[in-house]
Amino acid sequence: MLIVPEELPDGGGAFLIAWQLTGKRVLVVGGGEVSSGRIRNVLIADALVTLIAPADSLHPSTRFFVDHSDRVTYHSRLFAGQDDLEDVDMVLTAIDDVEESRRICSLCRERRIPVNAADIPPLCDFYFGSQVRRGPLQVLISTNGNGPKLANIIKTKIEAALPSNVGRAVENVGVLRSKLREIAPGTGGDVSKRRMQWMSKVCTSWTLDELADMDAAKMDELLSVGWPENRTLARSSHKNDSTKNLCGFLASGRLRSASCGFAIGVCVTLAMSKKEQHGRRSPSEWLEHASKARLA
DSSP states (O other), X not given: OOOOOSSOOXXXXXXXXXXXXXXXXXXXXXXXXXXXXXHHHHHHTTOEEEEEOOGGGOOHHHHHHHHHOTTEEEEOSOOOSGGGGTTOSEEEEOOSOHHHHHHHHHHHXXXXXXXXXXXXXGGOSSOOOEEEEETTEEEEEEOTTSOHHHHHHHXXXXXXXXXXXXXXXXXXXXXXXXXXXXXXXXXSHHHHHHHHHHHHHHHHHSBHHHHHHOOHHHHHHIIIIITXXXXXXXXXXXXXXXXXXXXXXXXXXXXXXXXXXXXXXXXXXXXXXXXXXXXXXXXXXXHHHHHHHHHO
16 A cells, blocks of 8 residues: 655655676775775675775785685776776775875766765765675665764664574575566566565564575475465464564564664665754764663
């Protein structure tokens, strides 16, 4: 059922998305510690990395990626100009020279290449947030450039709240979803709508532990019996217990203190809302509230 909003959303936030970088070329300018974190983040997304930095400036972590990843191409020199932007899909700068960062950003915008300049928020098309990862589940915590350290503190709170088997549960839901598409193919229309509704029912009626423990035999039973009969074959004792199923857990008190959006098998993005950043609670009050909610 479509719910008509009663008021316009607050502005001032960022558009949080799961950016697919598989096979895309990412240029990283700078070889310090910040660069090593950037490289790690884009390698997680299966990107191809071109690193430009003098050899004597490489942080040990950056050197590790250069020496051990076949997806990192390294050039020991300074940024040369427009030629370095050929066939590049994203640019990340992490250098101490602010004016050079500005020049690189300007060149990127001329070519419509998204760019991030470390520690210079006004120059950035996007920000990096703190991340929690459990298999295919990813949680992004962004303060929209206001407090990177605070984002890391919030990340620790969320890590403590997530069950250890949540990643396995998401993996199994993804496998089940893929199998369902094989026996009920098609995009759009009634079949697609029915698939989404049935998968939602499975996620809300099975407990997180049951999803994590789901094996091939149970998946086959679900698809051969549950799908044709529009049933989820969930245990009746857990059917209405929203604190035990996967979606119910993420909406429970342990994570309710953050603005949470959840997409099975893709990404979870979490951000402090504008109101929580500017007025309702101070950062310390917000964290105290989050901690109490998790322990409740």
